[in-house]
Amino acid sequence: MARYLADSDVLIWVLRNRLDTVAVLSQLAEETGEPIACSALSLLEIWVGTRPSELSKTGLFLEALESIPVDRVIARSAADLLKRVKRRNSPREWVDAIIAATALHHGIPLLTYNRKDFPYNDLVLYPL
Numbered sequence: 001m002a003r004y005l006a007d008s009d010v011l012i013w014v015l016r017n018r019l020d021t022v023a024v025l026s027q028l029a030e031e032t033g034e035p036i037a038c039s040a041l042s043l044l045e046i047w048v049g050t051r052p053s054e055l056s057k058t059g060l061f062l063e064a065l066e067s068i069p070v071d072r073v074i075a076r077s078a079a080d081l082l083k084r085v086k087r088r089n090s091p092r093e094w095v096d097a098i099i100a101a102t103a104l105h106h107g108i109p110l111l112t113y114n115r116k117d118f119p120y121n122d123l124v125l126y127p128l
Helices: 008-015 020-032 040-049 052-063 072-084 091-106
Strands: 038-039 066-068
Touching: 008 020, 008 040, 008 052, 038 040, 038 091, 040 052, 040 066, 040 091, 072 091
Parallel strands: 038 066
Antiparallel strands: none
């Protein structure tokens, strides 16, 4: 099992070759000897925004990640998170809650630049 979960924004920055982000993910993967993980919903977010000219590069990158599926436990946990912080108005919030619930369920830190999207007390955010 991976020791870090990457949010969609971090994965997008890697695909856009943001050097500091590439360096952090490479260092974490090397230190742990484990691939970086992502939620299956992050895969959805990335594939929706992928241009035809990026399909091959995106596919190769995403195949190197560990994809964590959404199951009934994670879905229920995400619903509880949304209820606790009274956020449940948009599907985007639902996706972020599922990503947070995935990190919490597996006990791994979340790598994200969008800290404000994850107002969940128990969630550990990796300092990017």
